[in-house]
Amino acid sequence: MKYKVREDGNVTIIDLSGKLMGGYDADVFRDLVHELIEKGRKKIVVNLAGIKWINSTGVGILITGYTTLRKNKGDLKLLNVSKKIESILYVTKLNLIFECFDDEHEATGSYTRG
Amino acid sequence: MATSTLLASFYFICGAAIIFLAVMIMRFSSRNVSMWSTALVMLFAGIGPILGAIGVIIQRNLPEGTYLFENLVESFDYTWEFFFPALLLMALVYPRRYAIWKYLRRFTFILFLPHVFHLLMVLFLVNRGNPARLFNWVADLPVPSSVLATYTNSLSKSLNVFSELLFKAHNQLFSLVNVMYAVLAIILLAIAMRGDLTPRQRRQTQIMLAGLGIAIVTYSFARVIPYLMAMDIDRAIAAALVNASLIIGGGSIAYVILKYQFIDVRLIARKGLFCAVTAAVFALFYLIIIKQFTRFILTYTGTELEFIETLLIVLFVIAFQPVLIRLEEWTERALMREESPRVKLRNLSNELLTAVDAESMKERMKEVLSEVFQTDDVEVIFRDEILDLKDEEIYAGKVLELLEQVGEPVGRLDFMEALGFMRVRRGIFRPGRKLIREAVDTLPGIVKHMASHELIVPVIHDGECVAVLLLGEKRDGGRYSMQQQAMISMLSNQVAASLSRMELLKEVVEKKVMEEELNIARTIQLNLLPSSPPELENYEAAALSISSKQVGGDYYDFIRNGRYFAFTVADVSGKGVPASLLMASLQASLRAMKDRMTDPVAVIGRLNDVMCEITSTDKFATMFYGCVDLERNEVAYSNAGHFFPVIVRNGGNVELLDYSGLILGVKPGFPYETRKTKFRPGDMIVVTTDGVTEAENRAGELYGEERLHPFLASLHGSSAGEVKDAIVNEVNRFSHPVGANDDLTVLVVKRKS
Numbered sequence: 099m100k101y102k103v104r105e106d107g108n109v110t111i112i113d114l115s116g117k118l119m120g121g122y123d124a125d126v127f128r129d130l131v132h133e134l135i136e137k138g139r140k141k142i143v144v145n146l147a148g149i150k151w152i153n154s155t156g157v158g159i160l161i162t163g164y165t166t167l168r169k170n171k172g173d174l175k176l177l178n179v180s181k182k183i184e185s186i187l188y189v190t191k192l193n194l195i196f197e198c199f200d201d202e203h204e205a206t207g208s209y210t211r212g
Numbered sequence: 213m214a215t216s217t218l219l220a221s222f223y224f225i226c227g228a229a230i231i232f233l234a235v236m237i238m239r240f241s242s243r244n245v246s247m248w249s250t251a252l253v254m255l256f257a258g259i260g261p262i263l264g265a266i267g268v269i270i271q272r273n274l275p276e277g278t279y280l281f282e283n284l285v286e287s288f289d290y291t292w293e294f295f296f297p298a299l300l301l302m303a304l305v306y307p308r309r310y311a312i313w314k315y316l317r318r319f320t321f322i323l324f325l326p327h328v329f330h331l332l333m334v335l336f337l338v339n340r341g342n343p344a345r346l347f348n349w350v351a352d353l354p355v356p357s358s359v360l361a362t363y364t365n366s367l368s369k370s371l372n373v374f375s376e377l378l379f380k381a382h383n384q385l386f387s388l389v390n391v392m393y394a395v396l397a398i399i400l401l402a403i404a405m406r407g408d409l410t411p412r413q414r415r416q417t418q419i420m421l422a423g424l425g426i427a428i429v430t431y432s433f434a435r436v437i438p439y440l441m442a443m444d445i446d447r448a449i450a451a452a453l454v455n456a457s458l459i460i461g462g463g464s465i466a467y468v469i470l471k472y473q474f475i476d477v478r479l480i481a482r483k484g485l486f487c488a489v490t491a492a493v494f495a496l497f498y499l500i501i502i503k504q505f506t507r508f509i510l511t512y513t514g515t516e517l518e519f520i521e522t523l524l525i526v527l528f529v530i531a532f533q534p535v536l537i538r539l540e541e542w543t544e545r546a547l548m549r550e551e552s553p554r555v556k557l558r559n560l561s562n563e564l565l566t567a568v569d570a571e572s573m574k575e576r577m578k579e580v581l582s583e584v585f586q587t588d589d590v591e592v593i594f595r596d597e598i599l600d601l602k603d604e605e606i607y608a609g610k611v612l613e614l615l616e617q618v619g620e621p622v623g624r625l626d627f628m629e630a631l632g633f634m635r636v637r638r639g640i641f642r643p644g645r646k647l648i649r650e651a652v653d654t655l656p657g658i659v660k661h662m663a664s665h666e667l668i669v670p671v672i673h674d675g676e677c678v679a680v681l682l683l684g685e686k687r688d689g690g691r692y693s694m695q696q697q698a699m700i701s702m703l704s705n706q707v708a709a710s711l712s713r714m715e716l717l718k719e720v721v722e723k724k725v726m727e728e729e730l731n732i733a734r735t736i737q738l739n740l741l742p743s744s745p746p747e748l749e750n751y752e753a754a755a756l757s758i759s760s761k762q763v764g765g766d767y768y769d770f771i772r773n774g775r776y777f778a779f780t781v782a783d784v785s786g787k788g789v790p791a792s793l794l795m796a797s798l799q800a801s802l803r804a805m806k807d808r809m810t811d812p813v814a815v816i817g818r819l820n821d822v823m824c825e826i827t828s829t830d831k832f833a834t835m836f837y838g839c840v841d842l843e844r845n846e847v848a849y850s851n852a853g854h855f856f857p858v859i860v861r862n863g864g865n866v867e868l869l870d871y872s873g874l875i876l877g878v879k880p881g882f883p884y885e886t887r888k889t890k891f892r893p894g895d896m897i898v899v900t901t902d903g904v905t906e907a908e909n910r911a912g913e914l915y916g917e918e919r920l921h922p923f924l925a926s927l928h929g930s931s932a933g934e935v936k937d938a939i940v941n942e943v944n945r946f947s948h949p950v951g952a953n954d955d956l957t958v959l960v961v962k963r964k965s
Contacts, residue, residue, distance in 0.1 A: 124786075151914075153954065154855075154902050155765075158785040158832050161878055190834060190853030191874040191882075 257462025423464020589684025
């Protein structure tokens with residue numbers, strides 16, 4: 099997994115790419131989220147456009163980020179969820195938890211509206 | 213005569229000691245202008261008494277009435293009188309460097325010009341030149357006409373008169389010039405005293421001022437006062453007074469140097485002994501071998517071959533070089549007492565070699581370094597400690613970067629300047645301590661802390677500054693000599709090696725601990741998983757869990773209670789002991805639900821609440837739970853985010869148990885649902901974890917449901933155990949030779965046909 103962090107106003111966009119599969123990635127992503135929270139950037143959009151594959155641990159990674167942010171009065175939304183990932187989100191019913199977007203403006207805009 | 217001999221011996225010893233010290237200083241600190249000017253003063257101060265003493269000793273062997281003593285001293289005046297310009301030079305650069313030095317440094321010789329002139333004149337007189345005839349040559353110039361010759365004649369005469377006057381005046385007045393030089397030097401020292409000096413410098417200057425003051429008074433009594441008062445003074449007494457003034461002046465400087473340790477006294481003692489031994493060896497060799505040899509040649513050849521003696525001496529010097537080196541080593545060792553700082557440092561660096569704990573190493577270093585370098589303030593800071601100072605991240609990084617670049621001990625001034633906190637005006641006065649302290653007070657935290665120490669010593673390993681040693685101001689206010697800086701620099705290398713060794717050791721230990729932890733986790737897990745499925749009349753069950761790593765996150769279980777048979781497969785996030793403990797708590801909660809095991813929603817809902825109660829944010833699990841009513845042949849199930857299990861009907865039809873709720877541990881009270889399906893003879897339920905569908909082959913393709921489902925369909929006639937084994941084999945076959953990269957769990961429950 100590789101990541102890039104961008105900012106759009108007060109919303110932080112994390113572009114993920116590669117495979118999102120447990121182990122080391124979990125630590126990296128958790129640290130990243132903690133770092134952003136410390137900086138006060140709690141409105142996060144995770145862009146999954148570059149993610150080729152995700153497994154249950156990978157889903158765990160996203161959930162960890164989500165719950166951590168919610169505890170700190172922030173939120174984590176998903177952008178560009180592929181069919182494959184969507185099916186996993188559906189099985190795990192995380193589609194009920196995560197707000198998903200196909201358009202970046204919509205995703206960032208959802209924060210300002212809400 | 214006896215008194216004068218005694219005095220001469222005393223003068224000789226004093227003069228020799230002062231010269232010896234001067235030579236030592238020149239040998240070891242020749243680059244520092246204040247040091248070499250001091251050495252110069254001492255050198256000239258030492259020459260006077262030695263020459264005087266030699267004069268006295270020689271005179272004893274001369275017939276009565278010849279006064280070589282004072283003649284000798286006086287004829288060598290031109291040598292030792294350089295004491296005065298040297299003194300002025302020293303006063304210009306020590307204890308403070310006067311601004312004028314910047315312009316003067318290239319023209320230092322100007323200070324010496326009067327004395328050079330004096331030297332030339334004395335040489336002229338010693339060679340029996342007569343100033344009254346100095347310009348006779350002007351009259352002898354070949355001129356074309358006699359008229360011109362009268363001019364040259366009278367010019368020559370008037371020049372001669374002028375030169376005679378000049379010489380006479382000079383003879384009388386040169387002592388005055390010397391006194392003026394000395395007074396000027398004293399004034400400069402006194403002005404410097406009023407400036408910002410360390411207590412140590414102040415004391416040094418005081419002693420020097422007192423010594424020089426007495427010296428000047430003594431000198432004036434010998435030379436200036438008799439002249440001004442038109443008194444006649446006994447030449448011997450005058451010479452004795454002059455020498456006394458030189459010894460007092462030079463001696464006070466020598467005293468300052470020894471007392472305040474400009475140079476290591478032990479080193480001087482060692483070198484002194486070494487020189488003495490070397491000289492003795494030379495002398496012995498010369499007397500015993502070379503002299504005898506040349507005498508031998510003289511006896512047998514009748515001619516004295518002087519060049520042979522010289523040749524032999526040269527050969528001897530060359531051949532004995534290795535011996536000399538040994539000798540020097542030997543004197544070093546013989547004089548290296550247990551207590552010397554050098555030995556303490558050596559012992560410390562030996563201790564560092566075997567140190568295993570960074571904190572105790574720190575304490576030990578503080579202890580030894582504060583003793584060796586005579587300071588109360590020694591600190592050792594590790595890289596992590598510097599980087600942990602969150603508020604000062606920028607400075608910490610900057611400081612470390614700078615120290616990595618410098619790589620050797622750096623003084624606080626250079627340190628602050630390099631970081632851009634202070635502009636040091638070079639060439640004029642170096643900023644005083646008070647000024648430095650004021651500047652330091654305005655610095656940000658970490659920089660301030662470091663700069664409040666005199667010397668900042670980076671400990672570099674692999675180009676990275678892994679620690680910093682800080683040495684505070686010395687108790688006596690002195691500076692760290694180049695030698696000491698070199699010592700501490702060497703020690704810092706030792707520290708670097710020691711730290712990296714400790715780091716390695718720590719890694720080994722941590723790895724060991726982690727292996728141990730994994731073993732514990734593995735044991736917990738193995739104990740959690742049922743060793744064999746329960747025996748059932750019409751049903752059969754089989755399960756297998758394989759971890760790709762030592763400890764996986766997969767869990768399965770069977771519970772039998774009367775007519776009910778429950779089975780579950782879970783995939784817990786994380787790994788190691790935490791994951792194992794999570795599994796254990798899941799199992800405990802599950803077993804505690806035995807009374808309500810027929811109600812999947814109650815079970816899954818309860819487990820979800822348990823998971824949500826665990827405060828850690830990264831604890832999740834997916835879970836499938838099914839309960840078979842063995843009498844009604846019906847399975848009730850619920851699912852928390854787990855991979856959809858498959859029911860393979862007797863005919864080979866594959867159906868998905870496609871209900872799923874939210875994974876466990878995200879949202880307490882999530883409304884899970886129960887689904888039911890009939891269990892007909894020959895039907896089997898296969899629950900897997902994603903290790904099956906995510907098995908990857910060499911081409912990077914995933915096994916996937918599209919391969920799994922037809923494969924399961926083909927197995928519809930097999931027993932539970934066979935199905936389980938077949939799936940595992942199939943996955944291994946598919947992923948060969950890449951190998952499974954995830955945990956793989958297969959659970960099969962089949963109704964016998």
